[in-house]
Amino acid sequence: MTSRFTMAVHALGMLACEGDRCPGKALTSEAIARSVNTNPVVVRRVLADLRRAGLVGTRRGVGGGVALARPPSKITLRCVWEALEEGEQLFARHPAGPNPKCPLGLVVADYLEDLYGHAEDLLKTSLGKVTLAQLQRDISARLAAAPTPVH
Amino acid sequence: MTSRFTMAVHALGMLACEGDRCPGKALTSEAIARSVNTNPVVVRRVLADLRRAGLVGTRRGVGGGVALARPPSKITLRCVWEALEEGEQLFARHPAGPNPKCPLGLVVADYLEDLYGHAEDLLKTSLGKVTLAQLQRDISARLAAAPTPVH
DNA sequence: GCCAGAGTACTCGGATAATCCATGTCCGAGTGCGTACGG
DNA sequence: CCGTACGCACTCGGACATGGATTATCCGAGTACTCTGGC
DSSP: HHHHHHHHHHHHHHHHHHHHSSTTBBBBBHHHHHHHTHHHHHHHHHHHHHHHSSSSSEOOOOTEEEEEOOOOGOBBHHHHHHHHHHHHOOOOOOOOOOTTOOOHHHHHHEEEEEEEEHHHHHHHHHHHBBBHHHHHHHHHHHHSSSOOOOO | OHHHHHHHHHHHHHHHHHHHTTTTBBBHHHHHHHHHHOOOHHHHHHHHHHHHSSSSEOOTTTTTTEEEOOOOGBBBHHHHHHEEEEEOOSSSSOTTTTOTHHHHHHHHHHHHHHHHHHHEEEEEHHHHHHHHHHHHHHHHHHHSSSSSOOO
């Protein structure tokens, strides 16, 4: 599922903005979950992948939480994508592989492998051009342009 | 799931090759399922979408099955993608939407909506350039280049 | 020998049960702060 | 009054139920071929 990527970008956007307002400040998974509108454990699972990839750091205990491990300008959406890519891919292949007895099936599988590989490379290249710093600026601009939030 | 797209391309590849060797010949969902290595009913469900989109035609009874409803040169992978896109998208958004109380969440959701929209457009454009006839030629070439299948 | 009719075999299409994955809930591990006690 | 040690509150991390979705099984609808009986 790619909703994990959506959540990751959302969380990182929050962390970038928070780190800008108050450097070194960590957000709790519970606070992020409130904004993402999901369960804290889901956020923790996503952030665990980002932690393993070295994008964020976590601290337990009182005042703990999650914070960026690098400056936002050094984090691209491609890094995020690849951190979550672990063991799952955008395009699902044959669930059980094609029938090895059928040569056409093998060829089609190869063809699709190429096709999907190119599409994913294209996407990754596109995501690699967006840094978290740019994302944060864009978010700030949109926040400033938005009317006061309703109560 | 995008494995449906994989199966659809696989099935259409078979149909194109079959229609080339023996025009008007229909393949049964059971034969396709054997090559795809799945259950015939899964193939039928995928083909049902393609039928609703007017890409293939089905005939019941003895000698029935599925056949292309248009010449392969008139079918692009984009058509296939859009036929299966019904109610599901490549990039999953927030499962329950972001928290409307959090302005940042709304902005992030908007941002991702743009990002995903552009990515999907790019993909569709790319798929639109590939016709089933080209796919069939590529498959035939690879089949000819492949060594004799092992027994 | 020829024709008509019913029977049969084979296929798709939809409804229903089983399995798998994702989500949600719970409990343990770790950490910093506050407090209380002793020197 | 100061320092240290204990306790507590809070947070992440992983293990175990629960729900939804995808998949697999079953039965009905439709069609063409075939066999049999009559003319």
